[in-house]
Amino acid sequence: xxxxxxxxxxxxxxxxxxxxxxxxxxxxxxxxxxxxxxxxxxxxxxxxxxxxxxxxxxxxxxxxxxxxxxxxxxxxxxxxxxxxxxxxxxxxxxxxxxxxxxxxxxxxxxxxxxxxxxxxxxxxxxxxxxxxxxxxxxxxxxxxxxxxxxxxxxxxxxxxxxxxxxxxxxxxxxxxxxxxxxxxxxxxxxxxxxxxxxxxxxxxxxxxxxxxxxxxxxxxxxxxxxxxxxxxxxxxxxxxxxxxxxxxxxxx
Amino acid sequence: xxxxxxxxxxxxxxxxxxxxxxxxxxxxxxxxxxxxxxxxxxxxxxxxxxxxxxxxxxxxxxxxxxxxxxxxxxxxxxxxxxxxxxxxxxxxxxxxxxxxxxxxxxxxxxxxxxxxxxxxxxxxxxxxxxxxxxxxxxxxxxxxxxxxxxxxxxxxxxxxxxxxxxxxxxxxxxxxxxxxxxxxxxxxxxxxxxxxxxxxxxxxxxxxxxxxxxxxxxxxxxxxxxxxxxxxxxxxxxxxxxxxxxxxxxxxxxxxxxxxxxxxxxxxxxxxxxxxxxxxxxxxxxxxxxxxxxxxxxxxxxxxxxxxxxxxxxxxxxxxxxxxxxxxxxxxxxxxxxxxxxxxxxxxxxxxxxxxxxxxxxxxxxxxxxxxxxxxxxxxxxxxxxxxxxxxxxxxxxxxxxxxxxxxxxxxxxxxxxxxxxxxxxxxxxxxxxxxxxxxxxxxxxxxxxxxxxxxxxxxxxxxxxxxxxxxxxxxxxxxxxxxxxx
Numbered sequence: 001x002x003x004x005x006x007x008x009x010x011x012x013x014x015x016x017x018x019x020x021x022x023x024x025x026x027x028x029x030x031x032x033x034x035x036x037x038x039x040x041x042x043x044x045x046x047x048x049x050x051x052x053x054x055x056x057x058x059x060x061x062x063x064x065x066x067x068x069x070x071x072x073x074x075x076x077x078x079x080x081x082x083x084x085x086x087x088x089x090x091x092x093x094x095x096x097x098x099x100x101x102x103x104x105x106x107x108x109x110x111x112x113x114x115x116x117x118x119x120x121x122x123x124x125x126x127x128x129x130x131x132x133x134x135x136x137x138x139x140x141x142x143x144x145x146x147x148x149x150x151x152x153x154x155x156x157x158x159x160x161x162x163x164x165x166x167x168x169x170x171x172x173x174x175x176x177x178x179x180x181x182x183x184x185x186x187x188x189x190x191x192x193x194x195x196x197x198x199x200x201x202x203x204x205x206x207x208x209x210x211x212x213x214x215x216x217x218x219x220x221x222x223x224x225x226x227x228x229x230x231x232x233x234x235x236x237x238x239x240x241x242x243x244x245x246x247x248x249x250x251x252x
Numbered sequence: 253x254x255x256x257x258x259x260x261x262x263x264x265x266x267x268x269x270x271x272x273x274x275x276x277x278x279x280x281x282x283x284x285x286x287x288x289x290x291x292x293x294x295x296x297x298x299x300x301x302x303x304x305x306x307x308x309x310x311x312x313x314x315x316x317x318x319x320x321x322x323x324x325x326x327x328x329x330x331x332x333x334x335x336x337x338x339x340x341x342x343x344x345x346x347x348x349x350x351x352x353x354x355x356x357x358x359x360x361x362x363x364x365x366x367x368x369x370x371x372x373x374x375x376x377x378x379x380x381x382x383x384x385x386x387x388x389x390x391x392x393x394x395x396x397x398x399x400x401x402x403x404x405x406x407x408x409x410x411x412x413x414x415x416x417x418x419x420x421x422x423x424x425x426x427x428x429x430x431x432x433x434x435x436x437x438x439x440x441x442x443x444x445x446x447x448x449x450x451x452x453x454x455x456x457x458x459x460x461x462x463x464x465x466x467x468x469x470x471x472x473x474x475x476x477x478x479x480x481x482x483x484x485x486x487x488x489x490x491x492x493x494x495x496x497x498x499x500x501x502x503x504x505x506x507x508x509x510x511x512x513x514x515x516x517x518x519x520x521x522x523x524x525x526x527x528x529x530x531x532x533x534x535x536x537x538x539x540x541x542x543x544x545x546x547x548x549x550x551x552x553x554x555x556x557x558x559x560x561x562x563x564x565x566x567x568x569x570x571x572x573x574x575x576x577x578x579x580x581x582x583x584x585x586x587x588x589x590x591x592x593x594x595x596x597x598x599x600x601x602x603x604x605x606x607x608x609x610x611x612x613x614x615x616x617x618x619x620x621x622x623x624x625x626x627x628x629x630x631x632x633x634x635x636x637x638x639x640x641x642x643x644x645x646x647x648x649x650x651x652x653x654x655x656x657x658x659x660x661x662x663x664x665x666x667x668x669x670x671x672x673x674x675x676x677x678x679x680x681x682x683x684x685x686x687x688x689x690x691x692x693x694x695x696x697x698x699x700x701x702x703x704x705x706x707x708x709x710x711x712x713x714x715x716x717x718x719x720x721x722x723x724x725x726x727x728x729x730x731x732x733x734x735x736x737x738x739x
C-alpha cells in the first residue's frame with residue numbers, strides 16, 4: 001500500500017512516485033491534482049482547484065521520468081518517477097518566480113495583500129531572497145474607476161484566473177488578456193477601458209480568485225492584523241493542500 | 253536675508269572642510285566649513301544631500317495604503333509616520349473621533365515609539381560624547397566604548413529600547429513597519445495576554461527611566477557652563493499642546509512661543525497649519541526651511557522636539573516627569589532654555605513621561621475593546637499632526653472621489669529644526685574652530701551640536717544613507733591635505 005493511501009481506499013488505484021513517495025491517482029487526475037489530494041504540495045500560481053488546469057505560469061514544473069513538464073496539465077501515469085523537490089527543480093521554479101517579480105511592480109512592504117498573497121508565499125516557499133534579475137519597473141496606472149473595486153495592474157502575473165472565473169462562473173467576460181509577449185496585459189471588457197463601465201460586481205467569483213493583489217475590494221486594505229493573515233501561521237505548502245482538499249471534497 | 257556664516261562673502265580661495273556624512277545621527281547629511289588661510293570661519297552649512305520622493309510617488313495610490321507605505325521613510329520612527337498618516341486619513345474617512353479602544357491602542361503604540369527612539373538616541377548615539385568628552389579619542393568615543401566602560405548603561409539602553417519595540421509589536425503586529433493603525437481606527441486591540449507580557453516589566457522600566465533623567469541632569473551639571481553655552485541658539489518654539497496645556501505627543505493643537513516665552517499663536521487646529529507655517533528653500537540643501545509665516549523666513553524659524561515641547565506645554569500630566577520638568581525649569585526661572593545640549597535632559601524627561609503613560613494605558617481596560625473603527629462622511633483632505641520623537645510631524649493628503657491620493661505634503665520633524673541646527677553649528681564653529689587648525693576632535697564638536705537635536709536626516713530629506721565619516725582637509729587650491737576616515 002502506498003504511504004498516502006488509507007485502509008479502506010480502493011486497493012486498485014494505480015500510483016506514481018513523487019520524490020520517492022507512492023502517490024495514488026484516479027484516471028482523470030493530473031500529477032498536480034493527485035499530489036495535492038495525497039497531501040504533497042507542488043508550488044503553483046495559475047492553478048485553482050475549481051478551474052480547468054491552464055498551464056501558463058509553469059511554476060508547478062516537475063521532472064517526469066527526467067523530462068520537465070507542467071504538473072498541472074500533465075496526466076498522471078502509473079509507474080512514472082516524478083521529481084519535485086530536487087534543487088534543480090526548485091532552482092527552476094525560483095527563477096520563474098523571480099521573473100514574475102521583475103516583470104511587474106511587486107512591492108510587498110506596502111502591498112495590502114502581503115501575508116495573503118500566493119506569489120509572495122510561493123517566493124518564501126522557494127527560498128527566494130532577492131529578485132536577482134534587473135527590475136523592469138513598468139508604468140501601469142491603477143484603475144480606480146469602480147466604486148467598490150480597485151484594479152492594481154502593477155501586480156498582475158497573467159494567470160488568467162479572473163478571466164476564467166468571469167467567463168465560466170460569472171458569465172460576464174469582464175477580463176481578458178491583450179497584447180503578445182512582454183506586452184501582454186490584463187484589460188477589461190468596456191469600450192472606455194474602465195472597470196466602472198463593466199458588469200463586475202463585488203459578489204462575482206472573479207473577485208476572489210486573484211492569487212496576487214490586482215483585484216481588490218476598496219477600503220479593506222490592512223484590516224486583517226499581522227499574525228492573522230493567510231500565510232502568517234502556516235506556510236503555503238500546508239495551506240494550499242488544505243484548500244485543495246476542501247475544494248475537491250465536493251461538500252462545499 | 254542671508255544668515256551670518258551662511259554664505260561667505262568671497263568663497264574663492266577659501267579652503268573647504270567637509271564632514272561627510274555626519275555620524276551617529278539617523279540618515280545622511282554633511283557639513284561644509286569654509287576657512288581662510290588663518291583658519292577664520294567664513295561659512296558653515298549643514299547640507300542634506302540626497303533626495304527621496306515620497307510626496308510624489310504616493311500620488312495615484314489608494315489612500316488606505318498610505319499609512320503602511322509612508323512609514324518606510326524611516327526605520328527608527330516608522331510609527332510616527334504610520335500614525336500621522338492614519339490621523340490625516342481618519343479625517344478623509346470622516347472619523348473625526350476614534351473609538352476609545354482605537355485611540356488608546358494608537359497612543360500605546362506611539363508612546364512605545366517615543367520610549368524606544370529616545371532610549372536609542374541617548375544611550376547609543378549621544379552618550380559617547382557626553383560620557384567621554386567631545387574630543388575624546390575616536391576609538392573610545394562610540395557605543396563600543398560605552399559598552400566597555402559603562403556596561404550597565406549600555407544594557408539599560410538596549411533593554412529600554414527592546415521594551416518600546418515590544419509595545420510596538422503588540423500594537424502594530426511587527427517591531428518595525430507594522431500595520432496596526434488604519435484609516436478610522438486600528439486593526440487589532442491588545443489582548444489580556446499581551447498586556448500581561450508588558451505590565452510586569454513596568455517597575456523596572458520606570459526605574460530605569462527615572463535613572464535616565466538623573467544621568468542626563470548630572471552629565472549636564474558636571475559641565476554646566478560649557479553645556480549651557482554650547483551651540484547656543486535662541487529661537488521660537490513650536491509643538492502640539494494637548495487639552496488644558498498638557499504635554500500630549502499624540503494629539504492636540506499647535507502652539508508657538510517666541511524666544512522669551514511669549515505666545516505667538518495657540519490653539520491652532522491641525523487642519524489650519526498652512527495658515528501659520530511656510531516653507532523656504534535654499535539651493536544648497538534638499539531639506540526645506542520652515543518658518544512661522546507672520547514673522548517671515550528671517551525671524552520665523554523655530555525649534556521643535558523635546559526641548560521645545562517641555563517648555564511649550566503648561567505641564568506634563570504624569571507626576572514623575574512633571575517633577576523632573578519643574579526641576580529643569582527651576583534652573584533658569586522665567587527664562588526659556590535654548591541650549592541644544594539641554595535637549596538631552598528634555599528627551600529623558602519625555603522618556604520618563606512615555607514610561608508613565610504606557611504604565612497607565614496598560615492598566616486601562618479600554619485597550620481590550622473590540623470597537624475598532626469609526627467612520628463618517630467622506631472628506632477630500634486631511635491633515636494629521638503628531639509629536640514624533642524628534643518633533644512636530646505633519647502629514648497632509650488630498651484624496652479624489654476614486655479613493656486615490658492626489659496631493660501629499662510632509663513636513664518632517666527634523667525639517668523644522670533645519671535653521672536651528674545650522675545656527676547651532678555656526679555658533680560652535682565660531683567658538684571652537686575659528687582661528688584653530690581643525691582636528692577630528694574639534695570637528696566632532698560640530699557633530700555634537702547636530703546630534704543634540706537627534707535629527708533624522710533620512711526622514712527630513714527622504715534620503716537613504718550609510719554612516720561612515722570622511723573628513724577631508726583641502727588646501728586653498730583644492731588639493732587634498734589630509735583625510736580622516738571613520739568606518
